[in-house]
Amino acid sequence: MVLFYVFAAVALINCCYFLLFSKFSFLHPSESSSQGNAPVSLLICAKNEIENLRKNIPLWQKQSYPNYEIILINDASFDDTLEVMEQFSEQDTRIKIVNVENNETFWASKKYALTLGIKRAKHQRMVFTDADCSPAGDEWLGEMASHFSTDKQLVLGYGAYEKRKGFLNKIIRFETMLTALQYFSYAKAGMPYMGVGRNLAYTSDLYYANNGFISHVKIPSGDDDLFVNEVATGANTAICFAQKAFTYSAPKNTWKEWMHQKRRHVTTASYYKPQHKFLLALFYISGFLFWPLAILALFASWKLTLPFIIARMGLQYLVFGKAATKLKESDLIPILPLLDLFLVFLQLSIFISNSNSKPKRWK
16 A cells, blocks of 8 residues: 555645646637837847858848847857848848857856846847847847736746757657646746746846856856856746747757756756745656556556546546647647657656766857
């Protein structure tokens, strides 16, 4: 019976997390606010991104928002990124260029490049994305900016990945959806802990009041999630999940590339606040333990165990399915249990890999 009680405790912990995630999954879309028109600075940091800039700068220029500037930050590129930026800036006075050269103190540091870009921005409200991120449409900037208010100085958006063939693509999109489900839900619960630089906004007042990235400037990554983890509160954070506010990026094409990316993200998470690290670790550990314990408990007493498995799986499927629909990933719904199980064991391998070595630079 001890085994069953341990299994039941793990299953209940899982269900508690799913109930927390339901704060986002069942959130009514009417919580999105209407567009404002306060001036906005759009900042994009690029390192060797010629093709992506040629594709996306015209999309950023076409935003329907009435008053914004575009800050293009060339982060010590060794290709013709700067030349491409200059070509566009010659035709559009809204485009400002910040050309960053490497120095010994901040070698290959995206945070250093972003800091110089933020200093150049003339508007208090700032929206950030990456050079490889395409906005969902010409209302993206306005939708993100509309969530700023006197109290809300930080806006968490959703950075999706393009749909492509193959199981790797499904895993990438599922992991991205699950991450968003968590950070949106924690934010709604008054405990924001991270955001993604592919789609993020905050004010210069918030940035300067917290000394920018200074507390984690020596950590190669984390210009998005570590900054949010440090400065976000339940009172100053808003979430933006309307489809027209999404950004879309090209996913990694190989398992090796994606695993390297996820290893870097996991390394950054080790610098989160203690309460966030505990809650995130408990979620992944309890998710990993559920199936081995479920199998063992079924052999011990299937009549007691089976109802717990059904209840836990049913709640997870409902909450994850609603989130997948909300984030336009409905094609993942039929295989959600398989994706979840596969991702749990994949993340375990990432943790083991990171215990031996850690990726360092952002590019």
